[in-house]
Amino acid sequence: MIMNDAKPTEVLFYHLERTPLERVLPDLLEKTLERGWRAVVQAGSQERLEALDTVLWTYREDSFLPHGTSNDGPPDAQPVYLTTGPDAPNGATVRFFVDGSDADDLSPYERVVYLFDGHDEEALASARAQWSTSKDAGHAVTYWQQTAQGKWEQKA
Numbered sequence: 001m002i003m004n005d006a007k008p009t010e011v012l013f014y015h016l017e018r019t020p021l022e023r024v025l026p027d028l029l030e031k032t033l034e035r036g037w038r039a040v041v042q043a044g045s046q047e048r049l050e051a052l053d054t055v056l057w058t059y060r061e062d063s064f065l066p067h068g069t070s071n072d073g074p075p076d077a078q079p080v081y082l083t084t085g086p087d088a089p090n091g092a093t094v095r096f097f098v099d100g101s102d103a104d105d106l107s108p109y110e111r112v113v114y115l116f117d118g119h120d121e122e123a124l125a126s127a128r129a130q131w132s133t134s135k136d137a138g139h140a141v142t143y144w145q146q147t148a149q150g151k152w153e154q155k156a
Contacts, residue, residue: 048098053067065080
């Protein structure tokens, strides 16, 4: 449970049904950086981490997202750090979880974002468990789902 003097972590759940992770994550990371925040993205496997690394360099012709992994020099210099573990060596205040990755303690972060595939029963079950755990811990949880027009709408 969160201590009375600690601000609860804002925990957002993004239910991906219409748009794949490779298109949603860059947009959310751009918004994070626009606010002056640093982020860490925790992937469920090394293969996914490598794929996301490529996507963040190439997702748009006129832009890229500054980011790095443990292979890219000083991690504290990375505004967005990609990992498969619990580390956050860049001083991130926002943590993104993909592929069912998770952490025991969300309190070091101002915001945590779970992105999950709505067409994957295992991902849905994992997201439900993460929702319950986050809510029981006293975090401020919200659930977002994409409309038919592609906009994000808060459902809970």
